Each structure stands twice: as structure tokens, then as C-alpha cells.
Amino acid sequence: MPLNGPALKAALGPEAGAGLETVHTLLCRREAGSFQRAAKSGDDLLVACTQESRLFLQLSEQTEGALPLGERPIRFVNIRETGGWSKDGDQATPKIAAMLALAQLPDAAPVPTVSYRSQGRALIIGDAERAGRAAELLADKLDLSLLIQPGQGALPQTRALPVYAGEEVQISGWLGAFEVKWTQNNPIDLDLCTRCNACVEACPEAAIDFSYQIDLSKCSSHRECVKVCAAAGAIDFDRQAQTLRETFDLVLDLSTQPLIALHQPPQGYFHARDDAQLMAAVLQLREAVGEFEKPKFFNYKQKLCAHSRNEQIGCTACIDVCSAQAIRSDASRKGKAGGANLAGIIVEPHLCVGCGACTTVCPSGALSYATPGPDAQGQRIRSLLSTYARAGGKDAALLIHSQTGGVRLIGELGRAARTQAGVHGVPARVLPLDAWHTASMGMELWLSAIAYGASQVWVLMTEEEAPDYRAAVRAQMAGAQAILSGLGFKGQHLTLIEASDVAALDRALRVPPADCVQQAAGYHVLADKRATLELCLEHLMGQAQAVPDEIALPALASPFGTLQVDPDRCSMCLSCVSACPAGALADNPDKLQLRFIEKNCVQCGLCASTCPESAITLQPRLLLADGGRVRKQMRVLNEVEPFCCVRCAKPFATPKAIELMLAKLGAHPMFQGAARERLQMCGDCRVIAMHSNPNEVRIDQI
Incomplete structure (x- = not known):
């Protein structure tokens, strides 16, 4: 590949290009001495060859006078396939x-890490034959149990491992902390079965095979098997179905379809549909005992999260995109933070695989990538x-x-x-x-x-x-x-x-x-x-060349935009203000105004989902008028004159709120005449009016 040493040195600058005195052509073999001389210099080493990285690391270890790798790492970069070729x-x-x-x-x-601890307690799920074969490959390394599902195959005659039987299997958790739940409803309890084969011999319908489970579609209720199993008591047709739970460090799933059907299954779970996948899983399982660490891939700032406020749901972008199901809603949690009833999401770091898609789709920056x-x-x-x-x-x-x-x-x-x-x-x-x-x-x-x-x-x-x-x-x-x-x-x-x-x-x-x-x-x-x-x-x-006043953006996944407020619907309750996580919406202490700073809006939709009148609509766009200054300024989205008390003329509510209250209560017989008029009074005047007519039945007396 063509290399121009002087040009590279000039491009990198005097300090970065100091080592580019010579252009090597066969550095890894014929000119390996050049690398060894550089290794003894004590300077940082950058090797523009990834193919022979193993050789260079060995050369460094064998070069007398070279610093140990722990004290001076060697970096590698591929300029051949990516550049010269x-x-x-x-x-x-x-x-x-x-x-x-x-x-x-x-x-x-460096970033914080997430720890796993596996003691090697593993569960193999599948039919008897494949599960038994997998157990033979792992028994010397792991503490195994088998969960047999309906299918072909025979259990080994010797009872060397704990064996369960069940259907409707559910798995949750991760490496070192799996919980497996299943339903056991077969008449034969494998924990009690001694595999004496008397039931297999006695069954006239051949409904029992060497998996020691009864095919109930063949069974004609002769119950000969129950009689011959009297001593062990493993067969009971009257036994109720049981839901069982056990914890394991590792799971090997041999089912045709994976029991955890995720693109990114949790660490410690392996699915093997065929023998090739089984061998690959076995090699990893044999090394999956001990303590392990991985980076904590994300940072989360709840105050910026636009997922929920006051149990109302807004943005769900991170939850929707996570292929590992590591993110779940925490919208129902009630907790005060910054004066608002905040709740957000929960990210389980043990399930997170570091794809970072959640940080890419997060409009507010509450989730950010860390590694x-x-x-x-x-x-x-x-x-x-x-x-x-x-x-x-x-x-x-x-x-x-x-x-x-x-x-x-x-x-x-x-x-x-x-x-x-x-x-x-x-x-x-x-x-x-x-x-x-x-x-x-x-x-x-x-x-x-x-x-x-x-x-x-x-x-x-x-x-x-x-x-x-x-x-x-x-x-x-x-x-x-x-x-x-x-x-x-x-x-x-x-x-x-x-x-x-x-x-x-x-x-x-x-x-x-x-x-x-x-x-x-x-x-x-x-x-x-x-x-x-x-x-x-x-x-x-x-x-x-020219900046337009605004740019229309796609409705899907836009982090910028404005709001449209329907004045005929809006009651100016201002619940949207308290719901806004980004400070885009604000009230006015001096006037009945709903104000808005477009620059802050993340288009999460919390205002729209919180609005009781469904008066708010999101409009994705990028406002650039006046050089972008307009979107940074506060403007009024809706404004109304206050409703004044019919008795003292003091402003105390919004016209829409009074209108809605009269519409809901005006037809009720308790709110006719003077009572209806009191609905249009401020709190003080309402009390005075109620006490000025002691013979009238008050609401608090009903």
C-alpha cells in the first residue's frame, strides 16, 4: 500500500508525528527490530497493523528493557483494509x-461497572434426550438441574441430577439471578419416581415412555400404573397442578423456540436450537462461573425525563426501542422532587447490553451514553x-x-x-x-x-x-x-x-x-x-445560504416543535404547566396567560396527555425566525380575561372553568336559584351568602 511519510508527519503536526521518521514496509517480520527499539524507548507506541497485534505484544514482552504492558499500553490501528487497500x-x-x-x-x-456473581447453578430446559446429552457435557463444571418438557427422548436410568417436569415455562432475571417458573400438572412426580419402569410395563395403552411422563391423550384410566407404583407413590392422578419457582445462575434453553424471545437476551441465558448452537453455548457455559463485570453503559437524570408526571404518560421512546427490555415505566411511583410529582423510568443495568438506542431517541437528554x-x-x-x-x-x-x-x-x-x-x-x-x-x-x-x-x-x-x-x-x-x-x-x-x-x-x-x-x-x-x-x-x-423562518420536521421522533392550543377548549387550568418537564410552559402571576418557550420544548406530549380538555396539539418544527431568537423568547399561547365574582366583582376563576361547572351542576335541583348564583361567587362571598340564609340547606349538610 502507498505510504507518504513526510505528508503524514506534516498532517499530524510536530508532536504527534515525531515517530514518523521512517516508513516501514514489512514491520512485523523483516523490520521487527524497529519495533523493539521503539518498545525500549519508553514512549507511547502506536502500531499501524492489527493483523499481527499478537506478535507485537509478544515482542514487547520479550524485549529486554521494554516497559511492561500494564505500564505502557500499545495501541493498534488498521490503515490497510480501511485505507491503503x-x-x-x-x-x-x-x-x-x-x-x-x-x-x-x-x-x-472510566465508568462505573455492573457486577454479576455466578456459582454455576444451571438449569437445562428441553426434551429428555437433548437435555441429558447437554448435561453430560456440563456436569463436570456446573451444578445442573433438568426441566423436561413434553417431547421425545428418554431420561437416563440413573438419577444423577435433579429433574423437574413442567409446561408454561417463564424466565426472568440475568446471570446469577434467574427466576424460572413453570406449571407441573403431570400425574408422575419426577422427584419421587425411582425409574423402576414398572409403570411403563404395566400401562396397557403404552401411554408412559422412558421420559416417565404420562401422555394423557392415550391414557384410558386403567390406573394399573398407580397400583404398581404404590411403594414410591410417584403417580397421583388427583394431584392438582402446581406452579413452581426456582432460582438459577445460568439457563440453557433447548426449546425449538426461545423462551426469552428478545434480540438481546440477558447474559447467562443461552438458546440452542441445533447441535452447532449447543456446542457454542456449552463452551460459554463452562466458563460462566465466578464474578464478572461490565460497564454501566448509561447515565440517567430523572429531572430531565419526559416520560411521566403525576401518573400521566408522555414520552415512551426509550421503552419502545429497548431490545433487551431493560427499561420499564415508573409512572405510578409517587415522590416529590423539585416541587412536582415526578416519576420516570427504571433502567436495569444488569439487563442493559449497551446498544445506546435509548440515548439516541431520548429527546431531553435524560438518558445519555457513558461508554x-x-x-x-x-x-x-x-x-x-x-x-x-x-x-x-x-x-x-x-x-x-x-x-x-x-x-x-x-x-x-x-x-x-x-x-x-x-x-x-x-x-x-x-x-x-x-x-x-x-x-x-x-x-x-x-x-x-x-x-x-x-x-x-x-x-x-x-x-x-x-x-x-x-x-x-x-x-x-x-x-x-x-x-x-x-x-x-x-x-x-x-x-x-x-x-x-x-x-x-x-x-x-x-x-x-x-x-x-x-x-x-x-x-x-x-x-x-x-x-x-x-x-x-x-x-x-x-x-x-438563507435561513427560513421555520423548517417542518417529521412527526415521528422530532425533538423540536411548538404547541397549538384550542382556545375554545382550554379552561386555563394550567395543569400542563406543572406537567412540563422541560420548563417550556409557564403561567403569568399577573394575568391569566399560558406562556411558552419553544426552545425548551422536547415534544414529549406530557402537556397533551395531562390536559383535561384535550386542548393541546403537538406541532413538530424548527423555528428559525429572526436568526433563531424567536424560539428562545417567551410568548403567549392562550390568554383570557378572568371571571369576576357576581357579588364583589373580584377576579377568582377562568370563564371556561365556571362555564364547565355550570354545565355539569346547573341542572341539579340543589343548584337552582340562589345556589346557582353562588357557583359564580368567590370563596369569601359564597360563605357569606350561605350564612345569610340560615334556613337554606347547605351542601355540607347533605
Whole structure:
């Protein structure tokens, strides 16, 4: 592959490019001594070869005078399949410089971890034959129990393991903390059965096989089996069905259809439909004893959460998208926080798999990704794009991909470009950026990449991503693209690439560039999602040829918008004000006004679901009038003159509230004449009027 050492050194700058004195061609073998000399220098090491990473680590350990790996880690970056091995590899110097700069960034700050503890108590669920075969492969490592479901196969004659039988199996929990519930309704209790086979021999209908369960569709109630089992007492046709519960650390499910039908099942649960899957599961189960940790992938700020207020439901985006069912509503919980009856969501960190889709769809920023955080990802994007531009690169396309399936597919594309005439490979303008999960990066990072000078942002999804993630990312991209198009930037800037093979990916990467900003943004991505979006919008507006007064946004998943209030329905009860989690709605202590700051609105819908008159409608849009200042200012959505007491003329209610009260109570015989008039009085005058007529029956006396 072509490498230009002086150009790379110039692009990286004096400090970062200090080690680029020599361009190596066969570093891993013929020039390994160069690596060993660098290892003894004590400087940080960056190796632009991932293929031979194992060899380099071994060389470092064997090099006398080199620091131990624990004191000085070695970083690796792939510039071959992603850069040099393409049909325009000779133009890839800016990209290679950008990837070297990215690899030299410090690691993100450590995050809290989630712990699991497994003592190896495992349950195997399936028919007798397959469950027994799996048990033979695991018995030396795990404390096993079997849960036999109706099917073919025989239990072993010896009773070496606890065996249950049941149907309607339900599983909840995670590694080290599974609860399994099932219904036992067969006449034979496997815990009492001695497997003497007397019942099998005695049954005239052959309704009992060597799984020691009775096929009730064949049984004709001869009850010969009961007689021969008198000593053990394992057979009882009068036994009521029982619901049993047991806890386990691990679950191996051999059912045809998985009992936990999730795209991301909990850790510690393994489903094996065939022998190949069984062997893969066995290898993992044998190592699943001990204490384990994983990152806590998310941060949650309840005060920002737009899910619920006062037991009313608003935004459910995170709950709807989570493929691991790790998020549930906490709307019914009552607890005071900040003067409002707040309740939000509960995220179970043991079930969270770190996809980050919840943080991408969260409109308020209450959920944010932590591994790494958006500020750290923003720094990576900015470093990548700024180095690429400094090295003379044009029309950069950012390709976000996973560290598993995405890396594998991009590597296959690079190898195919090296060996096949019709394959182009990763173009020189395409900058790969890996992520733990592709759904973890959302609108604020995509638009920031455009503001930093990218022509396009592409998200590559392979078979490993759940369908819900694809739909969520597609919807978010539609909103972000609408903003860019509305500002006059021509072309398709944001694309979800769904590719499962080299040919599909090769085609997807060979599209023309879209419009770029003339000047790259200088802001830093913040941990606060909404604040980053505001910085990004301000820069994009400054780079736009013409800024419209407003941009219509798709109704699905829009984080921006206004409210429409029907004045004929609104009673000015102002319950929407207390429900708003973002401070977008406010009252006026001096007037009967409902006021609104559009910049704060996250379009969660809590105001609409709280409104007793159904007077509020959401309207997704991005208001940009007067340079965006209008959306930051408070304006009045509805205003009415107060209703004045018919006795003292003091304002005390809204006309709509009095109108509704009269409509509901006016026809009742207790509210006729003077009583009806009292409904239109303030509290003080109502008391005076009631006591001025002592012969009248009062409401509190009924």
C-alpha cells in the first residue's frame, strides 16, 4: 500500500508525528527490530497493523528493557483494509493521517461497572434426550438441574441430577439471578419416581415412555400404573397442578423456540436450537462461573425525563426501542422532587447490553451514553475530521460502524478490493469510526460532524443490529436531514447503510458527496444533548445560504416543535404547566396567560396527555425566525380575561372553568336559584351568602 511519510508527519503536526521518521514496509517480520527499539524507548507506541497485534505484544514482552504492558499500553490501528487497500489508495494519505490521530487520543474516562456473581447453578430446559446429552457435557463444571418438557427422548436410568417436569415455562432475571417458573400438572412426580419402569410395563395403552411422563391423550384410566407404583407413590392422578419457582445462575434453553424471545437476551441465558448452537453455548457455559463485570453503559437524570408526571404518560421512546427490555415505566411511583410529582423510568443495568438506542431517541437528554460519553465521542469526531482537512482531504464521509460485525465487513471489503478487479474498497474520502454499538450515536453527534466539516455521515448496520434500532436511527436521521435540507444544504447527508455482504457495502460507499459547510465549527460537543444541538444549529445557520423562518420536521421522533392550543377548549387550568418537564410552559402571576418557550420544548406530549380538555396539539418544527431568537423568547399561547365574582366583582376563576361547572351542576335541583348564583361567587362571598340564609340547606349538610 502507498505510504507518504513526510505528508503524514506534516498532517499530524510536530508532536504527534515525531515517530514518523521512517516508513516501514514489512514491520512485523523483516523490520521487527524497529519495533523493539521503539518498545525500549519508553514512549507511547502506536502500531499501524492489527493483523499481527499478537506478535507485537509478544515482542514487547520479550524485549529486554521494554516497559511492561500494564505500564505502557500499545495501541493498534488498521490503515490497510480501511485505507491503503482500495482502488484509490494512493489518495488516502489524509485519511491515514486522520486515523493515526484518532488512535492517539487518550482513552475515555472510566465508568462505573455492573457486577454479576455466578456459582454455576444451571438449569437445562428441553426434551429428555437433548437435555441429558447437554448435561453430560456440563456436569463436570456446573451444578445442573433438568426441566423436561413434553417431547421425545428418554431420561437416563440413573438419577444423577435433579429433574423437574413442567409446561408454561417463564424466565426472568440475568446471570446469577434467574427466576424460572413453570406449571407441573403431570400425574408422575419426577422427584419421587425411582425409574423402576414398572409403570411403563404395566400401562396397557403404552401411554408412559422412558421420559416417565404420562401422555394423557392415550391414557384410558386403567390406573394399573398407580397400583404398581404404590411403594414410591410417584403417580397421583388427583394431584392438582402446581406452579413452581426456582432460582438459577445460568439457563440453557433447548426449546425449538426461545423462551426469552428478545434480540438481546440477558447474559447467562443461552438458546440452542441445533447441535452447532449447543456446542457454542456449552463452551460459554463452562466458563460462566465466578464474578464478572461490565460497564454501566448509561447515565440517567430523572429531572430531565419526559416520560411521566403525576401518573400521566408522555414520552415512551426509550421503552419502545429497548431490545433487551431493560427499561420499564415508573409512572405510578409517587415522590416529590423539585416541587412536582415526578416519576420516570427504571433502567436495569444488569439487563442493559449497551446498544445506546435509548440515548439516541431520548429527546431531553435524560438518558445519555457513558461508554464513551457524547463529549468524548465528539472529541473523536472532531480530531478525525480536523486532521483529515489539515492534510488536504476533501468531502469527508464519516462511516460509523460496530466493533464486531462492522469491523469484520469493512475488513472483508478491503481484502476484496486488494484481490478482485470489480471491487473498489473503502474510498479515500470515507473515514471509518468504530463504536461499541452503532445505535449509540445520535442526532447531536451526526449534525456536529456536519458542522465540523463532514460532507456525509453514514451509519453501517449489519445483521447484528435489531430491527427496532434500524427504525429508530432511520427516524432520527429523517429529522436531522430535514434540518440540513431546510437550511439549503444540498444532497443526502445522513444515510443508514444496511449491508450484509461486501458487494452491498461497496455500492453504498460509492455515492457523490453532499454540500459541506464552508468553515468548520469550533465548539466542543457537550455532555448535555440539548445544549450541543443548540451550538450545532447556531453554526449551521451561520453557514447556510438563507435561513427560513421555520423548517417542518417529521412527526415521528422530532425533538423540536411548538404547541397549538384550542382556545375554545382550554379552561386555563394550567395543569400542563406543572406537567412540563422541560420548563417550556409557564403561567403569568399577573394575568391569566399560558406562556411558552419553544426552545425548551422536547415534544414529549406530557402537556397533551395531562390536559383535561384535550386542548393541546403537538406541532413538530424548527423555528428559525429572526436568526433563531424567536424560539428562545417567551410568548403567549392562550390568554383570557378572568371571571369576576357576581357579588364583589373580584377576579377568582377562568370563564371556561365556571362555564364547565355550570354545565355539569346547573341542572341539579340543589343548584337552582340562589345556589346557582353562588357557583359564580368567590370563596369569601359564597360563605357569606350561605350564612345569610340560615334556613337554606347547605351542601355540607347533605
